[in-house]
Amino acid sequence: MRKVFAICLVILGIGCASSSHGTKIEESRVSEIQKGVTTRAQIQQMFGQPMNVSLMGDGRRMMVYSYTQSDTHVKGTSFIPFAGAYMGGSEGTTEHQQLQIVLNKADVVEDYELSSGTNNLDHSNHGFSSSVSSTPAAPPAK
Secondary structure (H helix, E strand, O other): OHHHHHHHHHHHHHOEEEEEEEOOOOHHHHOOOOOOOOEHHHHHHHHOOOOEEEEOOOOOEEEEEEEEEEEEEEOHHHHOOOOHHHHOEEEEEEEEEEEEEEEOOOOEEEEEEEEEEEEEEEEEOHHHEEEEEEEEOOOOOO
16 A cells, blocks of 8 residues: 555656756846936845846847746646546646846936736647636736
8 A cells, every 4th residue: 555655655656747947036136226317236235136138229228137937737637547638738837037227328217117927837638639828917007
């Protein structure tokens, strides 16, 4: 009986995956940014090194911070002999955040925007279909 239980735990563990990329953006810290006041150095103190810094044609810079976390697991019906190929699949969620900050030529924040949301994933084997539904986060209070 213990062997059966152990095998079930191993099978269930194999069917799960979690990954993340970047550093989660604390939305409470984003509200501390002040246009025309906050400097590039202060932004980097709050959020660390950006994923990307781009030089714009007019001399301004755009800093981009990005975070993605994905959690997926195989549906239990996938493990039913023969029928699992038709009834199984995987499902999960993906959370994403992106903070874009525009700095003027003096390295002071000119503008910024945080976008975030969650995608619910369902990859079903019945009919070999997949679907994604997205839920955007509420815009930050001003």
